[in-house]
Amino acid sequence: MRPARTFTSLALIAGLMPATAMAQEIYGGVYAHGVETPFTFETNEGGTDLQAGIRFDPIEGLADVQPYVFGSVNLDGDTSFVGAGVSWKAEVGPVYLRPGVGLVIHDGPELRVDPVDGYRTDLGSRVLFEPEVAIGVDLSEKFSVEASWVHISNARLFNSEQNPGIDMMGLRVNIGF
Numbered sequence: 001m002r003p004a005r006t007f008t009s010l011a012l013i014a015g016l017m018p019a020t021a022m023a024q025e026i027y028g029g030v031y032a033h034g035v036e037t038p039f040t041f042e043t044n045e046g047g048t049d050l051q052a053g054i055r056f057d058p059i060e061g062l063a064d065v066q067p068y069v070f071g072s073v074n075l076d077g078d079t080s081f082v083g084a085g086v087s088w089k090a091e092v093g094p095v096y097l098r099p100g101v102g103l104v105i106h107d108g109p110e111l112r113v114d115p116v117d118g119y120r121t122d123l124g125s126r127v128l129f130e131p132e133v134a135i136g137v138d139l140s141e142k143f144s145v146e147a148s149w150v151h152i153s154n155a156r157l158f159n160s161e162q163n164p165g166i167d168m169m170g171l172r173v174n175i176g177f
Contacts (some may be wrong), residue, residue, distance in 0.1 A: 007149030007151040010174070011016075012095070016093065017054075019021065022056060022057045023054050023055070023056055023057075023085070023177060024056055024057050024058075024066065024176060024177060025054075025055045025068075025125040025174050025175060025176040025177060026051040026052070026053070026054050026055075026104065026174070026175050027051075027052065027053050027054075027055065027146075027152065027172050027174040027175070028050070028051065028053075028062065028170060028172060028173060029050075029051050029052075029146075029148070029167040029170050029171050029172025029173065029175065030048060030050060030051075030170050030172075031048070031049040031050075031051055031053060031072070031148075031150065031169060031170030032046075032049075032168065032169050032170060033045060033046055033047045033048060033049045033074050033078060033079075033166065033168050033169065034046040034047070034078070034166055034167070034168075035167045035169045036153075036167075037151075037167045038151075039151055039153070039163070039165055039167060040151070040164055040165040040166060040167050041119075041164040042114070042164070043075070043079075043112075043121045043123075043164045043165075043166055044080040044112075044114065044119065044121060045076075045079060045102070045108075045166060046076065046078065047074055047076030047077075047078055048074070048076070049072045049073060049074050049075070049080075049156065049168050049170070050072070050073050050075065050080070050167070051070060051071065051135045051150070051168075051172065052070060052071060052130075052147075052171070053068050053069060053070025053071070054068060054069055054070070055067070055068045055087065055174075058069065059086070061079075062089060062146070062175060064085055064089060064105045065086050065087070065088050066086065066088070066089070066098040066173075067084065067085070067086050068085055068086070068087055068102070069082075069084045069085065070082070070083060071083075072150070072168065076097075076112075079106050079107065079123070079152075079166060080106065080107050081104040081105060081106035081107070081109035081128070081152060082105055083102045083103055083104030083130050084086055084087075084102055085095065085100050085101050085102015085103065085130060085177050086100060086101065086104065087099065087132070089133070091138075094136050094137050094138040094139075095135070095138075096099055096135075096136050096138070096159075096162050097133070097134070097135055098133065098134070098135075098136060098146065099131075099132070099133045100130075100131070101129070101130065101131050101146075102128060102129075102130040102132075103127055103128070103129060103131070104129075104130045104152055105126060105127055105128075106126065106128060106152065108122060108123050109122050110122060110126075114133065118172070120163075121156060121164050123164065123165070123166070124136065124151070124154040124156075124163060124164075125154040129152070129153060129154065129155050129157075130152050131151050132148060132149060132151065133148065133149055134146035134147065134149075134172070135147050135148075136147035136174070141168055141176070142154055142175060142176040142177075143161045143173070143174065143175060143176070144173075144174045144176075145171065145172070145173055145174070146172050146173075146174065147169075147170075147171055148168050148169070148170060148171070149167065149168070150167070150169075151165060151166070151167050151168050152165060152170045153165030153166070153167075
């Protein structure tokens with residue numbers, strides 16, 4: 001079952017983090033999968049994703065840059081993935097912007113071709129880039145809510161002929177420690 005494999009992979013990635021890294025917050029959310037944006041082409045995927053992750057203490061000397069690990073499971077059986085990256089929280093009072101970038105490993109098909117026009121709709125590589133951005137608000141010292149966009153694609157680096165990518169948009173809740 002793909003969701004079980006996805007969460008197993010997330011646990012393995014988390015286990016590889018240095019022992020000195022301490023979790024600062026956990027997060028989880030619900031996302032629309034396969035949202036059409038200028039950054040993607042049609043992949044014929046959709047449905048709902050559940051995402052969960054852990055953000056760790058900031059990396060010393062890097063201006064509050066936080067490493068994270070996370071997983072995303074598509075409830076309709078389309079592409080799920082796990083990944084790791086870094087994000088930065090730029091606060092203006094209780095409102096903030098959180099850009100991030102990482103790498104993910106996905107379980108989408110290795111080759112998928114649109115039956116109508118013959119265009120390849122697979123993601124071109126098992127490893128993908130994962131830029132994201134969130135706009136959030138601190139509800140208290142320990143809780144915040146974010147509207148976020150997560151994008152996965154190969155940026156045409158692994159396959160110069162195609163790069164459909166997948167965009168997810170949703171809401172997530174962050175719980176700090």
